[in-house]
Amino acid sequence: MSYEKAFLLNRMERFFYLGYKTLFNSHSRLVFAFCMHLFEFNNMVIITGTSRGIGKAIAENYLSLNEKVIGIGRNHPISHPQYSSIHCDLSIPESVEQISFPDLSLEAVVFIHNAGILGTVDYFEKLDSTEISRVMQVNLFAGAVILQKLLRQIPKSQSFKSIFISSGAGKTPIASWASYCASKAAVDLFCQTIQEExxxxxxxxxxxxxxxxxxxxxxxxxxIRNTDEQAFREVARFKEYKNSNQLFSPELVAKKLFKLVHETPLEQVLYSLRDIHL
Known part of the structure; x- marks a missing residue:
């Protein structure tokens, strides 16, 4: 059986089984809508950095829909029957090169390179060169190598979405964040180039x-809020974000990202979740 037929059969079985159950449920309309939602999504979701923060929230959001999730990183606190892990130190190129994936040909694949580090916050001329390399490795190179592995493995006719978590810092210079800003600016252009290719x-x-x-x-x-103001003069601004409740929760980000990736016509490469409304 071709992977296309197997993929469709899997979705149909999932849909009709859950749809049958809803006929005898007192809340059938609501549950049937949920079944339609499950019929639409049947993904293998691969996420870097699922131990905490945004990555953990994204993983848990997909798992709440019973999607399969593979987490890549050093720590894996998530316990769920649909969650599996690949141990990898993303800051070490040789560790990333060792990553391999199971057969992915029967499901739509979503890859989310969420892992990222700010690095040492200080003026660029004071930074150690190894620290600059580490930021670029985690924020860009690790995700690029993983994406290359997936592109080589996944058939060209298969549904595949690759998402790199970028930052407004990739579009606006922030003093003392040179490595981080450069890495996120590189992420934007890298994704645009890959889409074109x-x-x-x-x-x-x-x-x-x-x-x-x-x-x-x-x-x-x-x-950031605990950084010495001598090294980073905008500390007060970030303290104000917290004090005035301007920070998004990781859970809200996860829901907005899901809506963007699965419920929004994708007509461009660069997006801001500030523009996605639930």
Missing amino acids: EQQLGRKNFHCLSVAPGVVDTDMQTF
Whole structure:
């Protein structure tokens, strides 16, 4: 059986089984709508950095819909029958090169490169060169290598969406964040280039997105607020974000990202979740 037929059969079985159950449910209309939602989505979701913050929230959101999730990283606190993990230190190129995936040919694939680090916050001339390399490795190179592995493995006719978490810092310079800003700017152009390349290669069911989540209440924000003002003069601005409740929760970001990826016509590469409304 071809993977296309198997994929369709899997969706049909899932739909009719759940649809049958709803006929005898007192809340049949609501549950049947949920069944339609499940019929539409049947994904293998691969996410880097699922131990905390945005990545953990994204993984848990997909798992709540009973989607299969593979987490890539050093720590894996999520326990769920649909969750599996690949141990990898994304800051080490050799560790990323060792990643391999199971057969992905029977499901739509979603790859989300969420893992990212800010690095040392200080003026560029004071930074250690190894720290600059580490930021670029985690924020861009690791995701690029994983994406390349997936592009080589997934058939060109198969549904495949690749999402890199970017940042407004990739569009606006922020003093003392040179490595981070550069890495996120590179993410934007990398995704635009990959989208163009794969269109030329005939991959019609592929989308490569670079998505800025907004300012999110994560450990990174805590780190920024605790930075010495001598090294980062905009500390007060980030403290005000927290004090005035301007930070998005990781859970809200996860829901907005899901709506963008699965419920929005994808007509471009660069997106901001500030523009996605639930």
